[in-house]
Amino acid sequence: MRALKKFAEVDRRYLYLLLLIVVIVPLVKPLGIPIDVSSSTMKFVNAVDSLQPGDRMLLVFDYSIGGGPDVDPQAQVVMAHALSKGAKVVCVAFVDTGLQYATKAIEFWEKRGKVYGEDMINLGYAAGAETAVSAFAQDIRAVFPTDVRGKRLDEYPIMQGIKNAGDFKLIAEFATGIPGPAEWIRQVQTRYKVPLACGVVAVMGPQNEPYLQSGQLVGLLGGGLKSAAEYEIAVKMPGAATAAMDAQSLGHVAIVLFVILGNIVFIIEKSEEKSKKPTRK
Amino acid sequence: MTTAITWAGAICTIAIYSFLWKENRLFRAFQNLYVGLAAGYGIILAVRIVQRQVWNPLTTKGDYSVLIPTILGILLYARFSKKWAWVARLPMAFLMGIGAALSMKAIESDFVRQIQATLIPWNSFNNIIVVFGTILSLSYFFFTLKPRPALDNMARVGRWVLMVSFGAAFGNAVQGRLSLLIAQMQFMLRDWLHLIK
Amino acid sequence: MRKEVPIAIGFIVGILILFEYFLKGLWPGVAPAAQTVQNWGTIISAFAMGLAAANLVVIHSRRIKQRHPDAWMSFLLFAGMVLMVISGLSGKGGERLYKFLFDGLYLPLGTAMFSIMVFFIASAARRAFRARNIDGVLLLVSGLIVMMGNAPVGKLISPYFPVLTDWLMKYPNVAGNRAIIIGAALGMVATGFRVIAGIDRSYFGGE
DSSP: OHHHHHHHHSOHHHHHHHHHHHHHHHHHSOOOOOOOOOHHHHHHHHHHHTOOTTOEEEEEEEOOTTTHHHHHHHHHHHHHHHHHTTOEEEEEESSHHHHHHHHHHHHHHHHTTOOBTTTEEEEEEOSSTHHHHHHHHHOHHHHOSBOTTSOBGGGSGGGTTOOSGGGOSEEEEEESSSSSHHHHIIIIIHHHOOOEEEEEOGGGHHHHHHHHHTTSOSEEEOSTHHHHHHHHHHTTOOOHHHHHHHHHHHHHHHHHHHHHHHHHHHHHHHHHHHHHSOOOO | OHHHHHHHHHHHHHHHHHHHHOOOHHHHHHHHHHHHHHHHHHHHHHHHHHIIIIIHIIIIIOOGGGHHHHHHHHHGGGGGSTTTGGGGHHHHHHHHHHHHHHHTTHIIIIIIHHHHHHOOOSOSHHHHHHHHHHHHHHHTTOOSSOOOHHHHHHHHHHHHHHHHHHHHHHHHHHHHHHHHHHHHHHIIIIIISOOOO | OTTHHHHHHHHHHHHHHHHHHHSTTTOTTHHHHHHHHHHHHHHHHHHHHHHHHHHHHHHHHHHHHTTOTTHHHHHHHHHHHHHHHHHHHSGGGGHHHHHIIIIIIIHHHHHHHHHTHHHHHHHHHHHTSOOOSHHHHHHHHHHHHHHHHHSHHHHHHOTHHHHHHHHHHHTHHHHHHHHHHHHHHHHHHHHHHHHHTTSOOGGGOOO
């Protein structure tokens, strides 16, 4: 009992240290806890799997630096999967830092032999959030007359025949806020009926689940890094997200224990308060 | 170059994490640097957009219509003058008009489609949860109706359903925040200290 | 003039886009106009991006002028801003500096700042996350199940954790969030109407 109360009062910095250790140890010495692939992740995998060689997929980097580590691994593995299927990837961003993530992804694949302008392209960033998404969806060249490298889109083979958002076989949107799945469904999916799959930071996962159930999304990676790990396992491309999962597991256990212990202390304190209160005569 | 970037990243991480020990000037200094870099990054992108969507159409195609949004955009800065601050309302009204109209499309994508998705047969326990859970949760938002015992009870159960949803969001929020810490530690251990592959 | 013109602009622009979406069959010519208006919106938004920087310049210049004890931090802020802009806009010449500023400073500072939040969650777990009533119990139990179900180790502790998490996400969570989506949609339509009609003028700022 006394130990529990001490836990509730111990300097927060000891807890910080404990959490840090819990995260670092499994990163250095992995435990190899098996990862199951959820049905919503499988739906996303199947949507990308159904792409034929030459099909064009729009990959949207709508994520900020704050949520980047949670969502970027999702976008990376989806891009790798799509390119491995022979699909062509058109990258674009409607969140400012998303552009930099897109640029890095393009550089990565250029070094591995993919041809810019044929296998993939980076259109750039457009300001205006939902307004920009809507304008882009109606006429891509009005918002992006040129790509990030300053050439007209018509000069690239990958952009032949692509006029609006409806011309893509699949849209994969990765988001940490606005614009996110709701905006893309509102401005693009409802109007152009193009299959839309989304990957989001974990906190946005539950709120987007109704869109998956209603069929407005064909896939949802709603668990951040965990969903990225599931995707990596499903397509047999294990990467940084898979390596992070043991630390994720132990971190969850630690925080769950903190909450449970905190509540036990709360119950004890409450019962003690009750017993201390003078009884009415 | 890569080494310099890695070392700078590690120093930044340590400076920010020093806040966990206690609030300090090093943390605040790096925070200011971050804000400056973010603002600078925003300016770069804004200039590139103006170049792409204003300058190029104007100089190569002679498209003078782009001068209208350009002038409106410049008017945004009128807010820094006390006398002319009201002029900034013009571009704001333009943006608000677009935003308001675009958000009204939710009537189809969010209202109609989500109601359609709720019209499912009551042939399983799970379907009943979805249908009645949605109706009960909606009843919690009926602020315009006079409180009645039946409605109050519906709203109470609806609030329980909402609490379960918020709980799921809470669980996922913790998960997401933990992922950010793990990713940062992966950077420190892999790229900086070379302790992991 | 100060009220009427902005209201008229918002009205015309809003109606144009609504017409294009809901009544495009009746008046096909409206589509190019609505498209142009939205393109202009993206250009105005680009100018708005500079507002944040302009605001920072105003505030921090004042701090330097007043010889605030932390004025050197404002210099640091300006240094970051100016170096970023110069390197980012000077093409090939500034490429290395830009890469260093973005990858070596901006990116790790941002990710580090957001990653420390989990420590505060862990600390708050002891005292803040307490089940004080039935609402709190439901929220906490659902949250704890989801946390365990989403961790790969959850299945090893109990095979029910992932099954329960899946069920919670697909049914009660969908019901709750669907109600929020439907309610928010009605709210958006009502607010949208108020803005376009000029009833809601909160964006005017102080009168």
